[in-house]
Amino acid sequence: MDRYSFLRELADSWVLLxxxxxxxxxxxxxxxxxxRPLHRDAAESIFRNETTPAAAGEKEVE
Incomplete structure (x- = not known):
């Protein structure tokens, strides 16, 4: 069996699985x-300082 046939057979079966x-x-x-809380926190993280910008050197609330 040549290399191409072997790799094709491998890709068609085990790699697909x-x-x-x-x-x-x-x-x-x-x-x-x-x-869900982790995904919601990640989705809303860009709005944390929406009303007032964070002060210089201030750490974001987690």
Whole structure:
């Protein structure tokens, strides 16, 4: 078996399975229970100092 055929067979089977499992794991990680507050905090972080700018040297509230 030449190298091309071997790599193609590997990519068609095991690498495809590995990438599908990685994709599903990423989805489960993003939608896991308890992650909603983290996602909301990340989404709203750009609005923390919307009304008044942060003072020089002031650390942002976390």
């Amino acid at each position: 590995l990438l599908v499992l990685f994709f599903l794991g990423t989805i489960v990680f993003a939608l896991r229970p308890g992650s």
